[in-house]
Every structure is written in structure tokens, then in C-alpha cells.
């Protein structure tokens with residue numbers, strides 16, 4: 001059965017809505033940002049803020065923003081990543097989440113539909129970041145959702161990047177959910193002076209959470225007892241992940257974020273950060289991959 005693929009202008013943004021075999025995706029060309037993903041008869045898997053603003057040149061709260069060529073605050077990144085930026089004030093989460101990417105291709109067969117976006121700094125130079133890189137984001141939907149972000153260095157010197165697929169997940173109630181798969185991992189507690197800690201058991205939430213996990217295995221999951229489901233994340237090309245919930249206090253300062261929105265979302269950001277940063281030799285490429293699906297709780 002053919003997918004339904006529709007171009008829509010939402011606010012100031014060009015978007016694509018895709019319906020295929022009981023699943024729906026919404027994607028903005030700006031930032032090549034996946035905005036929502038939901039399967040029929042199930043709550044959304046990806047969270048999108050009810051206060052999201054569809055404005056050009058501005059980040060949109062929710063979905064899966066692409067953080068690149070650095071994650072978070074530039075000054076918290078390894079020296080060689082900082083050295084590649086020539087500007088004075090560096091935006092959080094890099095340079096491409098608020099820029100237009102080019103739609104490269106939409107393809108489908110009976111089982112799969114895929115849409116690919118390209119951002120090439122040789123065609124569209126990045127402000128204060130004079131390096132030649134081609135970025136491709138492939139979003140593919142079958143029974144699961146797959147994202148693949150490929151960076152290719154077209155320059156003559158090695159490049160260093162940190163990055164993340166900053167996924168916002170929808171949950172029934174943050175107090176009840178657990179993130180599974182991180183037991184035994186080291187993490188950096190960014191809210192307490194970036195101290196190094198060790199995760200014991202599953203991650204539960206009872207306050208603001210902003211942690212960088214290192215040595216992360218490829219499979220993680222979110223256990224959601226009230227919605228009787230588990231969301232599965234399978235990553236490739238990544239050994240670090242950021243787990244974030246702003247809780248009550250920080251929510252007040254977040255843009256496009258309802259006062260109680262923190263109860264129904266959490267971020268697990270599939271990343272290459274800190275010691276897991278990527279070195280791209282001339283002509284070298286790296287692919288960061290994430291597959292998502294849900295299953296009923298047993």
C-alpha cells in the first residue's frame with residue numbers, strides 16, 4: 001500500500017506529513033527535524049510541545065533536533081572541537097538545527113518509506129565554522145522508525161565533532177517511568193559540578209536530571225507501566241547518551257514549554273560527546289544511527 005506523503009506549510013515552516021501502514025510522521029525541512037511519530041491506537045512515541053512555534057531561524061521544542069557540530073555548550077566540548085569555531089558567542093547545540101536543509105529524496109516501496117535531507121557547508125557556508133562537510137539525515141519508516149545522520153569531511157584537514165539526535169520521548173508520567181540499559185555506566189552529573197558517577201540499576205526520575213552517560217550499550221529502553229509499553233532505542237556509531245528532564249524549576253525558563261509539560265516527556269539523546277567525540281579524517285565519514293519501536297509490557 002502506497003504511503004501518503006503531503007507537503008504542508010505550518011506557520012513559517014515547510015513540513016512533510018507521511019502516513020504509512022498505521023504510522024504517522026511529521027518532519028520540518030528546517031533543521032531536518034523530525035517533529036512527531038505516532039502509531040495508530042498508541043500514544044505518541046516522540047513528544048512535541050503543545051506550545052511549539054513554527055518559526056524560521058528558531059529552534060522548535062520537541063521532536064528530534066539535530067545537534068551538530070557540537071553538542072550543548074561549546075566551552076564544555078573537547079579543545080579540538082572548540083578550536084574549529086571562529087566566532088565569539090557559540091549557540092548551544094551547534095549550528096544546523098535552525099537552518100534549512102535540502103530535501104534530497106523521498107522513496108517508497110510496499111514496506112518502507114524514506115525521506116532524506118542534506119546540509120552541505122560547501123553550498124551553504126556555516127557562520128564562523130569554515131570547514132567543508134556534507135551532512136545527510138535519512139529518516140526511514142517501516143515497522144520501526146530509523147534515523148541515520150552521516151557526516152562526511154570534504155576538506156583537507158581532520159575534523160572533530162560532537163553531536164546528538166536529541167530525541168524527546170512521550171511518557172505517561174515521569175514519576176513512573178524508568179530508563180533501562182544504563183546500569184554500570186559511568187555518567188557525568190552536570191547539575192553537580194560535572195562530577196563523575198556510576199549508575200546503579202535503572203534510571204528513575206525524582207528531580208531535574210541532566211546527565212551524560214559514557215560507555216553506553218547500543219540498546220536502551222523506556223519502561224512505561226501506565227501506558228503498558230516499552231520504547232526501545234537501538235543506536236549505532238554512538239557510545240554516549242544524555243538523559244534530560246527539566247522538572248519544575250527549569251521548565252519555567254524553557255521556551256515553548258507548558259508549565260506542566262515536564263511530567264509527560266523525557267529526552268534520551270543518542271550522542272557522540274566528550275571522550276566519544278568523532279574524528280573525521282579528510283574524506284572520512286561517520287554515521288550515527290537510531291532505531292525506535294515500542295512493545296507491550298509483559
Ligand SMILES: O=P(O)(O)OC[C@H]1O[C@H](O)[C@H](O)[C@@H](O)[C@@H]1O
Nearest residue numbers: 059072092093210242244267269
Ligand atoms: O533548550 P535547548 O537549547 O533545546 O536545550 C535543551 C537541553 O538539551 C540537553 O538535554 C542539555 O543537556 C540540557 O542542558 C538542555 O537544557
